[in-house]
Amino acid sequence: MTTPTVATPVDTASDTPTYERLLTAVTDPDGREVLDPATGEVVGRVAFGSAADVDRAVATARAAQPAWAARADSERIDLLLKAADAIDAAAEPLAELLSREQGKPLNGPNARFEVGACSAWLRATAATELPVETVVDDGDTHAELHYRPVGVVGAIGPWNWPMMITIWQVAPALRMGNTVVVKPSEHTPLSVLALLHVLNGVLPADVLTGVAGEGDVGARLSSHAGVDKVMFTGSTATGQAIIKSSAETVKRLTLELGGNDAGIVLPDVDPKAIAEGLFWGAFINTGQTCAALKRLYVHTDVYDEVCAALVEVAKAMPMGRGLDEQNVLGPLQNRAQYEIVARLVEAARDSGATILTGGDPDTDAPGHFYPTTLVADIDDQNPLVAEEQFGPALPIVRYDDLEEAVAMANRLDVGLGASVWSSDRDAARAVAARLEAGTVWINAHGGVHPMIPFGGHKRSGYGLEFGAEGLKAVAVPQVING
Numbered sequence: 001m002t003t004p005t006v007a008t009p010v011d012t013a014s015d016t017p018t019y020e021r022l023l024t025a026v027t028d029p030d031g032r033e034v035l036d037p038a039t040g041e042v043v044g045r046v047a048f049g050s051a052a053d054v055d056r057a058v059a060t061a062r063a064a065q066p067a068w069a070a071r072a073d074s075e076r077i078d079l080l081l082k083a084a085d086a087i088d089a090a091a092e093p094l095a096e097l098l099s100r101e102q103g104k105p106l107n108g109p110n111a112r113f114e115v116g117a118c119s120a121w122l123r124a125t126a127a128t129e130l131p132v133e134t135v136v137d138d139g140d141t142h143a144e145l146h147y148r149p150v151g152v153v154g155a156i157g158p159w160n161w162p163m164m165i166t167i168w169q170v171a172p173a174l175r176m177g178n179t180v181v182v183k184p185s186e187h188t189p190l191s192v193l194a195l196l197h198v199l200n201g202v203l204p205a206d207v208l209t210g211v212a213g214e215g216d217v218g219a220r221l222s223s224h225a226g227v228d229k230v231m232f233t234g235s236t237a238t239g240q241a242i243i244k245s246s247a248e249t250v251k252r253l254t255l256e257l258g259g260n261d262a263g264i265v266l267p268d269v270d271p272k273a274i275a276e277g278l279f280w281g282a283f284i285n286t287g288q289t290c291a292a293l294k295r296l297y298v299h300t301d302v303y304d305e306v307c308a309a310l311v312e313v314a315k316a317m318p319m320g321r322g323l324d325e326q327n328v329l330g331p332l333q334n335r336a337q338y339e340i341v342a343r344l345v346e347a348a349r350d351s352g353a354t355i356l357t358g359g360d361p362d363t364d365a366p367g368h369f370y371p372t373t374l375v376a377d378i379d380d381q382n383p384l385v386a387e388e389q390f391g392p393a394l395p396i397v398r399y400d401d402l403e404e405a406v407a408m409a410n411r412l413d414v415g416l417g418a419s420v421w422s423s424d425r426d427a428a429r430a431v432a433a434r435l436e437a438g439t440v441w442i443n444a445h446g447g448v449h450p451m452i453p454f455g456g457h458k459r460s461g462y463g464l465e466f467g468a469e470g471l472k473a474v475a476v477p478q479v480i481n482g
């Protein structure tokens with residue numbers, strides 16, 4: 001097998017980004033098969049790394065870091081902007097690879113949207129200021145707070161938004177003068193390695209490398225003495241493992257972990273007007289989104305109307321192979337996730353809940369397609385409500401009393417996002433303030449913005465990403481006193 005470290009610069013003169021060229025650049029003919037979740041066909045093959053590959057990548061990143069940190073901030077900004085341009089130039093082949101590997105459609109808030117977000121995030125990160133703060137200046141004392149590079153950042157990511165989340169981790173880390181070793185999910189290595197390949201067309205050698213592999217590669221990175229900070233996005237269970245494995249070396253951590261976001265619909269809404277917002281809050285990326293709406297609490301006065309309006313929207317959204325332009329929903333990315341969704345919907349059905357639409361997959365068809373499923377008349381204790389489904393099945397729980405709805409929303413041990421839906425903004429904000437979640441949206445769910453800090457509450461993790469707070473998270477504060 002060839003080395004799985006992807007740091008080779010693109011020859012921009014002769015290497016016009018095409019799908020075939022990108023795939024060839026990251027493919028190892030002897031590597032692990034990566035399958036298209038819509039068809040089961042082989043998309044490509046990737047060399048999975050070993051502990052020795054991680055060690056080599058970390059040593060390379062350490063060696064490159066002082067020179068990268070010594071560059072002027074303006075030079076790093078310029079390179080991030082050039083990296084954004086390089087992504088735009090390769091946008092269509094990157095989106096095609098993402099669609100084939102992850103399953104998400106090209107259209108809707110999916111593959112093209114994700115690639116577009118990568119360049120947008122790079123530009124926003126380049127534009128973000130983190131000035132030196134004068135904290136005391138009283139004549140006797142002059143103290144300033146500076147932000148220095150951490151050193152080497154290990155970036156470990158999931159399979160749902162693989163490119164965008166990699167950029168969320170990499171862009172601020174590079175901007176602050178760190179070098180980065182990326183460990184993509186074993187389910188979506190091709191698209192992340194292709195992204196790194198494009199970025200390395202403009203970045204200096206060894207500043208950004210990637211090592212594909214399974215959890216053992218991530219564990220090596222998160223315990224490595226040469227890694228100073230881990231940016232991790234994935235499940236709470238893996239986050240807990242990383243806390244343990246990083247303890248020996250007292251690494252800094254940003255942990256974006258699982259969620260089971262609640263939405264509360266107040267009785268004053270117009271059900272038809274909010275139905276599409278509710279739908280995409282829950283079903284963006286076919287429900288495989290950390291901060292998707294995963295359990296909906298609807299006041300009894302509008303319950304039937306909200307359910308009916310959601311069914312109408314759901315039935316109008318085509319699901320199928322991502323490369324077919326009309327689709328906006330795709331398959332589950334992998335069989336294990338399909339099984340989780342199927343098990344939870346069956347648990348709901350067995351309990352007597354009403355399946356309003358979906359819940360009946362075609363088990364003879366190829367691919368991991370699970371139909372868009374809405375479940376009503378379901379108890380709050382049901383596993384479909386209490387566990388993170390991470391797929392296209394939304395439980396809709398009826399409530400009478402707002403106190404009861406707030407208690408149900410807060411009862412779980414995770415708190416990534418939440419939402420409140422109402423025609424009265426002040427009433428919605430009053431409810432929002434009582435919800436235990438890192439972000440509470442009003443009349444929307446799950447939208448992120450490169451300048452708005454994002455992070456979890458409770459077991460959804462700690463640390464913030466995006467904006468100036470995101471830059472601070474990949475830096476070491478240093479006080480200069482005198």
Ligand code: NAD
Binds near residue numbers: 236257
């Ligand atoms: P996962 O935890 O199974 O895997 C994430 C990454 O961790 C993969 O690259 C995996 O190889 C690696 N890994 C596995 N074991 C490891 C170990 N012991 N040490 C270090 N790394 C290890 O998560 P997933 O299934 O890929 O992603 C789905 C989960 O991610 C969901 O729970 C979802 O809510 C969460 N998520 C959270 C956010 C957020 O911003 N909070 C965003 C996306 C996804």
